[in-house]
Amino acid sequence: MKVVISEIPRLMFRGDCMVLASIGLFGIAWFSGQSLKVPAGRWRQLIALASCNIVGWNIFAIYGVSMLPSGRAAILGYTMPLWSALLSVWFLNEPLTRRRLIGLVLGMSGMALLIGAEFEKLGSAPIGVLLMIIAAIFWAAGLVIYKADPLPMSISALTAWQALLGGIPMALAGHALESVEWGRISFWPMFGFWYNVFIGLLFCYWAWNKLVHMVPAAVSSLGSLIIPVVGVFSGMIFLKEVPRWQDFAALVLVLAAIASVLLPPRRTA
Template identity: 50%
Template sequence: MVTNGTTGFTLRQGGLLLALALGWGLNWPIMKMVISQVPPLTFRGFCLLFGGLGLLFLARAGGQRLRPPAGQWPVLIWLALTNILGWNVLAIYGVSFLPSGRAALLGYTMPVWSMLLSALWLGNHLTPRRLLGLALGGLGVLTMMGMELLGLAGAPLGALLMLGAALSWAVGVVSLKRFPVAMPPMALTGWLMLLGGLPAALAALVLEAHRWQMPDLGPALGLVYNVFVAFMFCYWAWNRIVLTVPVAVSSLSSLLTPLVGVLGGMLLLGESPGWGEFLGTAFILGAVATVVLPERRG
């Protein structure tokens, strides 16, 4: 069920949000480690296929019907192309050109695009509070990037790939609200991952098979983490949140994830973010607060 009238989170949704921030945020440095030994399309195709199959298995074990509703295959394919394939493929190539923390920041400009698209496409009203959250969130991301602009000029392809990934994800998020599919989130997410993973896996078979080798323990554990945490759990949790709160709420609240990505890059990869990232933390937390804290009612 899609909820349109609330601007805050229930306790359960707040818990899912925190789990998402940790699960997806820590995955940015983990992805950087995995692609040092696993080709990008192989990495994404493997995780999407096995993650999708795992979710469908769990959905079936839970008594959910797996067959999509009649006539909604075109919608499923569109959602898979934008939410899954476009975001994952562009992001994995983008992170190969950039530090993991910076890539996460650029990828999570998604709320800016989804907020504007939801106003144009869904007719969502941008209340003063949501506009304030959007402004704070955008200012936070820009502040974090501020001292890195010269560095980005040295890696324009990586920056463009990450911004393209963010736009693809935003289109997918708004499409999920615009064209709801009458399926439980777990079964829906499983199908989207399978449909998005098949093209990536086929492309990997053609383009990367000659580079396949057994990864070391660290990248291998990173693959396992991606299948079970970043894909099976986090995608299910994200779709559940998107389907139950307004786009403005889910999108701005997702800005917590790049904060974890920046810290994870520092701890796991030894990356050294500048003062802009730390100053931007205050803006982003302020943006999240404008969305999560309940509004006063007369």
């Protein structure tokens, strides 16, 4: 993401990606014979989902990322499970079982290790830290809004509508407030742009919504904790960053968190 916004303005980048991805998702749903119609009386909920999952998350995250190292920004963004677990207990009456509580503690401990290693750097960019935490809360709120009363729509159509409703205002604002000469964008930022359209949004965002539909909010949110760990280790591989003990310890904690939630409980004889 940081490579892309080095040459493509932030709002234009995310807004255009969302609109393009929504077109692809609408096409997939249509060719698959799925209904694109929004159920009667559900527009308000759909707009709320788009406002949290697309507008709130992306706007705060894209500006937060620009103020922080990308790996650490991802870690802050993925404090989402903490807010999701709390909101799901309060608003969805989901039980905070012992296994989920253990998973939450283990996962957030892993995040704390990675954040702690960069505490001084984070402290020098309080606005960026705040933006990423707000983004995480928006993401968690969107998850809870959906789980409170799932929309009776196909995942492709649901994802497409969210991307379109959230992407249009961001794209309009971007093109009104920002400018870019598309012909002068270098290879990697342009590659990152289209990667976000086809992989990050068209596929991964669809897959995330599918996961949210299938499992409880606390489970799906905890499963996402592996993403920033992958990001940190990818930086080691592709950016030649030197691994630290905190990175390895965080990986173990996050994997343990996911296992504690997703693995079936042991049956007693």
